[in-house]
Amino acid sequence: MFDNLATRLQNVFTKLRGRGRLSEQDVGEALREVRLALLEADVNFKVVKDFIAEVKERAVGEEVLKSLTPGQQVIKIVHEELAALMGSGQSKLAFASKPPTIIMLVGLQGSGKTTATAKLAHYLKNQGKRPFLVAADIYRPAAIEQLKILGEEIGVPVFSKVGKSVLALAKQGIREAVPKNCDVVVVDTAGRLHIDEKMMNELEEVKREVRPHQVLLVVDAMTGQDAVNVALVFKERVDFDGVILTKLDGDARGGAALSIKAVTGRPIKLASVGEKLDDLQPFHPDRMSSRILGMGDALTLIEKAKTAIEADKAQALEEKIRKDSFDLEDFLEQLRQFRRVGPASQIMEMLPRIPGLPNVGKLQVDEGQLGRLEVIIQSMTPEERRDPTIINGGRRSRIARGSGTTSHEVNQLLKQFEQARKLMKQLGKLSRPKPGRRPFPFIV
Amino acid sequence: MRKGWFGKLKGSLKKSRERLSSHLSPLLAHFPVLDEGFWEGLEEALIEADVGIQVTQELLDKLREEARAQKIRESAQLLPRLKEKLVDILTTEKQPLFSEGKLGIFLMLGVNGTGKTTTIAKIAHRAKIEGKNVLLAAADTYRAAAIEQLEIWGKRVGAATIKHRRGSDPAAVVYDAIHAAQARDVDVLLIDTAGRLHTYIHLMEELQKIKRVVMREAPEAEIKTLLVIDATTGQNGLSQARLFGKALEVDGVVLTKLDGTAKGGIIAAIEDELKIPVILIGVGEKLDDLQEFDARAFVEALLS
Ligand SMILES: Nc1nc2c(ncn2[C@@H]2O[C@H](COP(=O)(O)OP(=O)(O)OP(=O)(O)O)[C@@H](O)[C@H]2O)c(=O)[nH]1
Ligand SMILES: [Mg+2]
Numbered sequence: 001m002f003d004n005l006a007t008r009l010q011n012v013f014t015k016l017r018g019r020g021r022l023s024e025q026d027v028g029e030a031l032r033e034v035r036l037a038l039l040e041a042d043v044n045f046k047v048v049k050d051f052i053a054e055v056k057e058r059a060v061g062e063e064v065l066k067s068l069t070p071g072q073q074v075i076k077i078v079h080e081e082l083a084a085l086m087g088s089g090q091s092k093l094a095f096a097s098k099p100p101t102i103i104m105l106v107g108l109q110g111s112g113k114t115t116a117t118a119k120l121a122h123y124l125k126n127q128g129k130r131p132f133l134v135a136a137d138i139y140r141p142a143a144i145e146q147l148k149i150l151g152e153e154i155g156v157p158v159f160s161k162v163g164k165s166v167l168a169l170a171k172q173g174i175r176e177a178v179p180k181n182c183d184v185v186v187v188d189t190a191g192r193l194h195i196d197e198k199m200m201n202e203l204e205e206v207k208r209e210v211r212p213h214q215v216l217l218v219v220d221a222m223t224g225q226d227a228v229n230v231a232l233v234f235k236e237r238v239d240f241d242g243v244i245l246t247k248l249d250g251d252a253r254g255g256a257a258l259s260i261k262a263v264t265g266r267p268i269k270l271a272s273v274g275e276k277l278d279d280l281q282p283f284h285p286d287r288m289s290s291r292i293l294g295m296g297d298a299l300t301l302i303e304k305a306k307t308a309i310e311a312d313k314a315q316a317l318e319e320k321i322r323k324d325s326f327d328l329e330d331f332l333e334q335l336r337q338f339r340r341v342g343p344a345s346q347i348m349e350m351l352p353r354i355p356g357l358p359n360v361g362k363l364q365v366d367e368g369q370l371g372r373l374e375v376i377i378q379s380m381t382p383e384e385r386r387d388p389t390i391i392n393g394g395r396r397s398r399i400a401r402g403s404g405t406t407s408h409e410v411n412q413l414l415k416q417f418e419q420a421r422k423l424m425k426q427l428g429k430l431s432r433p434k435p436g437r438r439p440f441p442f443i444v
Numbered sequence: 445m446r447k448g449w450f451g452k453l454k455g456s457l458k459k460s461r462e463r464l465s466s467h468l469s470p471l472l473a474h475f476p477v478l479d480e481g482f483w484e485g486l487e488e489a490l491i492e493a494d495v496g497i498q499v500t501q502e503l504l505d506k507l508r509e510e511a512r513a514q515k516i517r518e519s520a521q522l523l524p525r526l527k528e529k530l531v532d533i534l535t536t537e538k539q540p541l542f543s544e545g546k547l548g549i550f551l552m553l554g555v556n557g558t559g560k561t562t563t564i565a566k567i568a569h570r571a572k573i574e575g576k577n578v579l580l581a582a583a584d585t586y587r588a589a590a591i592e593q594l595e596i597w598g599k600r601v602g603a604a605t606i607k608h609r610r611g612s613d614p615a616a617v618v619y620d621a622i623h624a625a626q627a628r629d630v631d632v633l634l635i636d637t638a639g640r641l642h643t644y645i646h647l648m649e650e651l652q653k654i655k656r657v658v659m660r661e662a663p664e665a666e667i668k669t670l671l672v673i674d675a676t677t678g679q680n681g682l683s684q685a686r687l688f689g690k691a692l693e694v695d696g697v698v699l700t701k702l703d704g705t706a707k708g709g710i711i712a713a714i715e716d717e718l719k720i721p722v723i724l725i726g727v728g729e730k731l732d733d734l735q736e737f738d739a740r741a742f743v744e745a746l747l748s
Contacts, residue, residue, distance in 0.1 A: 036497055042678035045491045109701065109729070110557025110674060139729075141596035146589035153588075193704045220557070224494040224678025226706035247556060250641040252680040275556075275586075 020063070022070055027059045030074035034293070041253035041292045044228045047262045055081050079289060086258060086285035091242060091267035096213045099183035100132070102174060104210070106203055106238060107218035108230060109191030112246035114143055116218050116272055117188040118150035119280035120244070123270070124184050125156060126278075132182035134173030135160035136206075137190040147188055154277055157182070166190070166202055170210045187212065194233035207238045215240040216269065219256060221248045227256035228263045235264045242269035245283065249273045255292050261285075328385040331417050332377045372405060376413050379403040388414055468747055472519050478511060482519045486526070493746050494678050495709035499716050503529055527743050533712050534739035536721035541736075542571060542632060547625060547665040549633045549658060552698075553651060553688055554672035556639030559700035559726055561590065563672055564634045565597035566726065566734035572601050576631040581621030582607040583614040583654060586638035594636050601731065614638070614650065615657045622661040633665075642687035655692045670723065672698045675708030685714040700726030703733070707746050 031052050038048045055078055064073045095101045103120070105113045114137065121131040133151050135158055137143035144160045151158035157180060159173040170187050177185045189206070192199035207215065217240040219227065234240055245257055248271045257268050268283040377385065379402035384391055391399070391414065393407075400407045468489055475482035483504065490500040507526060516522060542548050550567060552560040564580065571578045580598045582605055584590035591607050598605040606621035618635055625633040637654065640647040658667055671694045673681050688694055699708045702725050711722050722737040 039491055039497045040679055042494075042680070045488050108676065108704070110559060112557055140593070142589040142593035145592050146587070149588035193701075195705060220674075220676070222555070222674075222677050222680040224676060224681075224706065224710065225492050226494070226676055226704070227678075229705050230676075247641065249643070250555070250680065251643050251683055252678075256678070 022059050022062050022064060022073060024060050026070040027056055027074060030071055031056055031059075031078075034074070034078050037293055038255060038258075041255035041294065042222075042224050042227070042259075043255035043292065044225055044259035044263070047228070047259045051081070051085065051262075075293075079293065082258070082289035082293065083286050085262055086289050087261060087267050088285060090282045090284065091269045092282075093269060094214060094241070095184070100174065100177050101184045101214070102187065102210060102212040103184065103214045103216060104170075104187040104189060104206065104212040105216050105218055105244070106189050106234060106240065107191060108193065108220075109140075111191060111218045111220045112272060113137070113191060113218045114146050114188050115150070115275075116244050116246060116280070117147060117186050118154060118156075119272060119277055120186055120270070121151070121156045121184075122154045122277045123280045124186075125154065129184050130180075130182045131156050131184045131186055132173070132177035132180060133158040134170055134185060134187040136166045136169045136173075136187050138164070138166060138169070139190040143188075143190065150277065167206050167209055170206055174210070194230045194237075200233070200237050203238050214242065216242055216244050217260075217266070218244045218246060219260065221245050221254040221256065222250065222252040223256040228259045231260040231264050231266075235266065240264075240266060242267050244268075244270045244272065244280075246272040249275075249279070253292050253294060254288060257288055258292055326421050328377055328380065328388055328417060331420060332374060332385070372403075372409065373413055373416075375403045376400075376405055376410055388417060468523065472523065475519050478517055478519050478522065482522075483508070486522075489747065490709065493707040493709035494681075495746075496679050496682065496713045499533075499713045502716075523747070527747060530712060530743045530746070531739045533716050534722065534742060536715070536719075536739075538736075539723075541567070541723070542574065542576060543666040547630060547633065547662060549622075549625075549635065549662060549665045549667045551635045551637070551655060551658060551667065551669045552672055553637055553669065553692075553694070554639060555641055555674075555684055558639065558672045558674040558677075559698075560584075560639065560672045561593055561597065561636050562729065563670075563698050563700060563724070563726055563734070564594065564636050565601060566731055567724075568597070568603050568632070568634055569601045569731040570734060571632040572603065577629060578603040578632045578634070579621065579625050579628065579630040580605040581618055581633060581635040583617045583621075584636050584638040585610055585612050585614050585617060590636070590638065615653045618654050618657050619661060622658065622665075626662070642684050642691075648687065648691035651688075652692055668695050669693060670696050670698050671720070672700060673708075673711070673714075675699050675701045675725075676704060676706040677708075677710055679710065679713075681710035682713045682717065685718050685720055689718055689720060694720050696721050696723035698722075698724045698726065699737070703727045708742075709746060 034055070035048055035052050038051070039045060043051075058081065059074055059077045062073070062077065064070055065076075068076065093103070105117055105120070107113050117133060121133055124131045133147060133156055135144040135147040137147075148158045148160070159176050160169065161172070164172070166189060173187065174185050187210075189203065190199070192203070194200065215238050217231065217234050219231070223230070243257070243260055243266060245254065245268050248254060261267065268285065268288070271281050271283045273279050273281055376399060379399045380391075384395060384399075391410075396407045396410050399410050403410075468485075471482065471485040471489065475485065487500055487504060490503065491497065503526065506529065507522060510516065510525060511522060550564070552564055554560050561584070568578045568580060578601070580594055580603050582591040582594045584594070585608060588610070591605075591610060595605045595607065606617060606624050608617050608620070614637065621633060621635065624630070635654070635658070637651065640651075642648065655669065658665075669692055671685060671688050673684060677684070685694070685697070697711060697714065697720055699711055699722050702708055714720055715722070725735050725737050725742075727733045727735060
């Protein structure tokens, strides 16, 4: 019914094919559709409201990229902002410096904790860990039995004892794990309502006494508007570190993921995408935002358009890299492109992982900074831009004065440039990309 | 007298409202005169209850039309009208839960973790209280310890469970259960099935096969196919109802976990589009936490 946002936006924009800047009206009409799409995806209405306001502020007046329609341009901004809100990169599980690492799973009834516990153990085992499970759901009939069977299937020990409290089980379980040489203890707890005082007190107590290194909230991807209430209370009571999103293999758009991240700031760490025990995966926030918007196709389109525009520039740049003549002019051009494509953090995410290049992260610049860097470079003479090595103390203070910055900042920019140049050089050696395929030499 | 589900519901809703909510009484105080602020607040209240954007817009469009035509100025006049409209959508003909004088078979379906097994226990408990002879069929042969879970409930309510080993054909379990029910003069047979996502075609086919067995082996029985939906579910609930309903004819919905802060508004969309009535609601984890669905009470709680 509502799942094709791209088509609907196209209808809104059939008349508006012009270029120039996004008008208030373009943005308003497009965002009305976006709002519906987000609500339809179960993103909490308050989160949607804030989000739309923010996007509107950013989008009005923005330049429409060549070969994008205003509608696509708005989607592009929406997607970037969504991705920023969802968080970037994968959020890994943290392990204790001194094992065993204790992980506790909590959540509402039926969210999938017990299965997730077993899947997590399987996942950890595949990573070379030696997990140990504690079956502490003492309430649901046969829940302990369920975990025991699953533990057997994946070859992971499961501890439980009848007649014990959750706290006693957790404590004793951890003690049992150590001599067995296990390094991660995963505690499964009973499902509970966030408004059930007694049950929430129980969790609080376990958290206080056992001090798990990670508390993970297990959330059903099909959860509706109430997800924020649940997440807020669980955060208040047990301050969970991250979320496992379950049942993502269905057709739920999963807006709850966005709501929870937005209101608690806690990342989604893992996603469960099937009934089999190896169906637990690291979570990809970027894919999730496309899913929530229900518009993978439109994004591919935008990507393509983007690539086409910058292709000629990219080709010239690649040429330079091969000749090792990458200079500050090029750096400036790149900064401008960065700005057009989206938040710098996202660009960094698109970088391929290359062994021996641990410094990539240092290139990270925020949006405000980008503007300043531009001004600094503009305050340089053409010679200085071509050959930054001639910039001495005197030239440095002149540039700083001219750009309203400090010598220190000019220095920093030169360092960043140097890093980028080295990166380019190495990448140039690593791959001979087909010309005209990528806007940036280092983006795959 | 036992506290009705509505009382229970209101209790929990009150707590959640103190914590976080928008909602209608403050809305009326804030916007006593009909204006955009009021309409927006009304829309948000419905969205927040998971009614969904489609039904919400339909409802509000009708209300706006009425307000215009009848020159309604006060917000307070509108609220009862909204409630009536929702009650209309949700009201269906009541049918007795248990049929008299013949075998009643309940086939429970739903996505994973919605409360199928627990609801079976609750229905069995109620049937026992009414003096019925009850039998359970452990046709969830997929999930670990699902059979044990059903059996434990069976023992608690005093009903026998027909079971095979884990991993066996669920239709075969159902076949045996029906013949056992016929031989033992059972009044109510409750069939538990494995939770499954409605998007898996082969799993929907498995259900179709089970239902074929039921209809073939027990033509004399009154069969109720009930879809169990978790009240916490958002818009995906509609997709669940559509696809389970497409695979086999669903006679009714059981809406569980209404004791939380979620309001289960998605059932309005389900009834509006698919006309599948809500029959029962679950308001807790205990055996007596099962109530007949009452449209008016539900709407009052939804828009409190
Ligand atoms: N608070 C609350 N919890 C419920 C309700 N109904 C079921 N539950 C709980 O939800 C959890 C899942 O219930 P089950 O009956 O096992 O659900 P199911 O649909 O059979 O699950 P699968 O067979 O695994 O798909 C259990 O912890 C139940 O106690 C309800 O009305 N309120
Ligand atoms: Mg079950």
